[in-house]
Amino acid sequence: MKVTGMSVIVAGMLPRVAFAARNALRSMRTGVQPGDKTRLVIETSARPSYSLSYPEKQLVIDIANMSADTSVVAKLASGTLVTDIKQVQSGDHLHIVANLRKNIGELQKSQIMLLEPNGDNDYRLVLDFTASTSADKIASAVASNGTNNKNQQKKYVVIIDPGHGGKDPGCIGKNGTREKDVVLSVGRKLKNKLDAAGFKTYMTRTNDTYLKLANRAEFAERRKGDLFISLHANANPSRTVKGFSIYTLSEKASDEEAKKLAESENAADKIGVDGFTEFEKEIRAALSSLQQHAVAEMSEEYANGCARAFRSSKVEAQPGPSVRHAPFAVLRSTVPGALIELGHLSNTSEERLLKNPEHQAKLVAAIVRSIKNYNFDV
Numbered sequence: 001m002k003v004t005g006m007s008v009i010v011a012g013m014l015p016r017v018a019f020a021a022r023n024a025l026r027s028m029r030t031g032v033q034p035g036d037k038t039r040l041v042i043e044t045s046a047r048p049s050y051s052l053s054y055p056e057k058q059l060v061i062d063i064a065n066m067s068a069d070t071s072v073v074a075k076l077a078s079g080t081l082v083t084d085i086k087q088v089q090s091g092d093h094l095h096i097v098a099n100l101r102k103n104i105g106e107l108q109k110s111q112i113m114l115l116e117p118n119g120d121n122d123y124r125l126v127l128d129f130t131a132s133t134s135a136d137k138i139a140s141a142v143a144s145n146g147t148n149n150k151n152q153q154k155k156y157v158v159i160i161d162p163g164h165g166g167k168d169p170g171c172i173g174k175n176g177t178r179e180k181d182v183v184l185s186v187g188r189k190l191k192n193k194l195d196a197a198g199f200k201t202y203m204t205r206t207n208d209t210y211l212k213l214a215n216r217a218e219f220a221e222r223r224k225g226d227l228f229i230s231l232h233a234n235a236n237p238s239r240t241v242k243g244f245s246i247y248t249l250s251e252k253a254s255d256e257e258a259k260k261l262a263e264s265e266n267a268a269d270k271i272g273v274d275g276f277t278e279f280e281k282e283i284r285a286a287l288s289s290l291q292q293h294a295v296a297e298m299s300e301e302y303a304n305g306c307a308r309a310f311r312s313s314k315v316e317a318q319p320g321p322s323v324r325h326a327p328f329a330v331l332r333s334t335v336p337g338a339l340i341e342l343g344h345l346s347n348t349s350e351e352r353l354l355k356n357p358e359h360q361a362k363l364v365a366a367i368v369r370s371i372k373n374y375n376f377d378v
Contacts, residue, residue, distance in 0.1 A: 022065055022066060022067065023044050023045055023046045023048060023049075023063065023064075023065050023066040024044065024045040024046075024066065024067075024069065025042070025043075025044060025045075025063075025066060025068075025069045025072050025087070025094065025096075026043040026044055026045060026072065026122050027041075027042075027043040027072060027075070028040070028041070028042050028043070028072060028073075028074035028075070028085055028096065029041050029074060029075040029076075029077070030074070030075070030076050030077050030080045030082045030085075031077045031080070031294070032077060032079050032080055033128055033294055034294075035130070036130060037128045037129065037130050038080040038081040038082060038128070038129055038130065039080075039126065039127070039128050039294070040059070040082060040098060040126075040127045040128075040129075041124050041125070041126050041127075041297075042061060042063075042096060042124065042125045042127075043121065043122050043123065043124045043125075044063070044066070044122060044123050044124075044125070045122050045123070046122075046123060047114070047116075047123050048063045048064075048066075048114075048123060048125055049063065049064040049065065050062060050063045050064070050125060052106075052107060052127075054103075054104065054105075054106060056103065057099065057100045057101070057102065057103055058097055058098065058099055058100060059097075059098040059100060059104060059127070059129070060095055060096070060097050060098075061095070061096040061098075061125070061127075062090075062093050062094075062095055063093065063094050063095075063096065064092065064093050065092055065093075066092075066093070066094040067089065067094060068087040068088070068089045068094055069087070070087070072087075081100045081101050081102060081104065081129070081130075081131060082098050082099070082100060082101075083099045083100065083101055084098075084099050085097065085098050085099070086099070101131075102131035102132070103131065103132050104129045104130065104131060104132050105129075105132040107127060107128075107129055109375075110375055111127065111128045111129060112125075112126070112127055112128075113125075113126040113297065113298075113301050113375065114126070115297060115300055115301060115304070116300075116304050116323075118248075118250075118300055118323065118325055119250060119325055124297070126297060155198060155199060155200040156199055156200065156226040156227065156376045157199075157200045157201070157202070157223060157224060157225045157226045157227075158194055158199050158200070158201045158202075158225065158226065158227050158228075158229065158371060159201075159202050159203075159204065159219065159220040159223060159225040159227070159228045159229065159335065159337070160187045160190055160191055160194075160201060160202070160203045160204070160229050160231070161187075161203075161204040161205075161216050161219075161220075161228065161229060161230040161231065161330065162180070162183040162184040162186070162187035162203065162204070162205055162231050163179065163180070163183050163230055163231055163232040163330075163339075164179055164180040164183070164210075164232075165180045165184070165205050165207075165208055165209050165210050165211060166180075166208055166209050166210025166211075167210050168180065168210055170183070170232070170233065171233055171234065171235040171345045171346065172345065173345035173346065173348070173351035173354075174239075174346070174348055174351065175348070175351055175352075177345055177351050177354065177355055179232065179233040179345060180208065181208075182233050182342070182345070182354050182355065182360075183231040183232060183233060183342070184205070184206075184207075184208070185360060186231055186342065186360050186363060186364060187203055187231055188203075188206070189360055189361060189364045190229070190231075190364045190367055190368070191203055193364055193365070193368045194368060194371065197368060197372065199371070202219070202223050202225070204216045204219050204220075213329040213330045214329075216230070216330050217329070217330060217331075217332055217333040217335075218333075220333055220335040220337070221333055221334065221335065225335040225337075226335070226336075226376050227302060227335070227336055227337060227371065227374065227376070228331070228333065228335045228336065228337025228338075229337060229338065229340065229367065229371075230328075230330050230331065230337065230338070230339040230340065231340055231342065232339060232340065232341050232342065233341065233342050233343055233344070233345045233354055234261070234318075234341040234342075234343065234344045234345070234346070235344060235345055235346040236344055236346050236347075237346075238346075239346050239347055239348065240347065241318065241319070241344055241346070241347060242316060242318070242343060242344045242347035242349070242350040243315075243316040243317045243318035243319070243343065243344070243350075244307075244310050244315055244316070244317055244318060244322070244340065244341060244342055244343055244363075245317070245318040245320075245321075245322060245323075245324060245341045246303045246306055246307050246310075246322060246323050246324070246338050246339070246340050246341070247261070247303070247323070247324050247325065247326055247328060247331075247338060247339040247340075247341070248296065248299040248300050248303050248323065248324075248325050248331065248337075248338050248339075249295075249296060249299060249325070249326075249327065249328055249331035249332060249337075250296070250325035250326060250327065261326060261341075295333075295334060295335070295336050298336035299331070299336045299337055299338055300323070301374070301375065302336060302337070302338055302370065302371075302374050303323045303338040304323055305370045305373050305374055306338060306340065306366075306367065306370035307322035307323050308370070309366040309367070309369045309370035309373070310322070310363075310366045310370075312366075313362060313365065313366040313369075315362065315363065315366060316343075318341070318344070340367070342354060342363055
């Protein structure tokens with residue numbers, strides 16, 4: 001049995017592939033995920049064309065147009081199913097062979113992520129798996145017969161966080177439009193649409209209330225959120241700049257603009273200084289490095305999908321990368337999430353758009369689509 005990535009497309013384009021730049025292996029690593037899952041991450045210089053196979057106590061990843069690189073040594077975490085990883089060249093394909101302590105079942109779509117480059121990372125193929133059991137096979141058979149719809153009934157919890165509020169107006173447009181009002185309006189519309197789509201949603205604020213960043217992150221933790229969406233509107237010294245942008249948490253900002261934006265958003269907490277230092281200390285202590293890595297990968301997957309949804313809805317993007325990374329305090333939790341800058345209030349034409357109910361509905365529809373397409377089960 002095989003799960004195929006882009007191999008079907010590649011097979012139909014062999015002459016072109018023969019002259020394409022070769023893909024390169026960057027790194028391989030394993031880790032432990034919640035639920036006693038093993039995570040295998042394979043980083044490559046270009047989007048990998050791959051397929052998976054499952055020999056006895058092995059997982060084989062076949063990547064086309066790639067050569068073995070013995071300088072790349074897998075970093076293996078303790079407590080996983082992987083005992084060692086080898087590279088085997090087969091013609092124009094590289095077989096990455098993970099030897100396992102136990103057999104695993106065929107990986108489903110929900111167990112596979114392909115993350116796009118960000119910061120210091122290139123493309124990453126992320127595979128999550130557990131040891132197969134007799135019970136797993138029975139459950140799989142029952143599910144395939146349609147008699148077990150437990151997963152279909154699960155309501156995923158989405159936390160909607162309209163930024164700023166109360167004594168913190170956020171950005172203010174030339175015509176007086178306040179960020180806190182725009183994002184609250186969009187947040188309410190988003191909640192209504194997500195509720196109608198079968199999600200369980202909570203808003204960090206439902207009125208013009210000031211909330212500390214600690215309260216927003218802790219709110220998501222208490223509600224056991226599956227996804228955290230923080231809504232904002234941007235400002236730029238140049239009034240010609242406009243368009244959406246999406247940010248995920250990273251200790252190192254992806255660029256100077258992302259760094260300044262994070263500093264600006266984090267400074268909102270200093271309106272009510274009490275507790276800011278404690279929040280930083282406690283949240284940092286609560287997050288293990290493994291949790292941070294897993295949350296970062298899931299957040300990035302959502303952010304890239306959200307950017308695609310905005311672009312397909314013809315929402316204008318800010319120049320430069322649509323998805324960026326910076327140390328936003330509000331995203332510092334164990335809940336995957338993203339901070340969405342819906343547009344620029346500093347741009348007069350976009351200020352008018354952001355106040356427009358029809359444009360707000362357009363933004364909401366794109367976000368809803370991105371959430372529906374997000375893989376909650378990885």
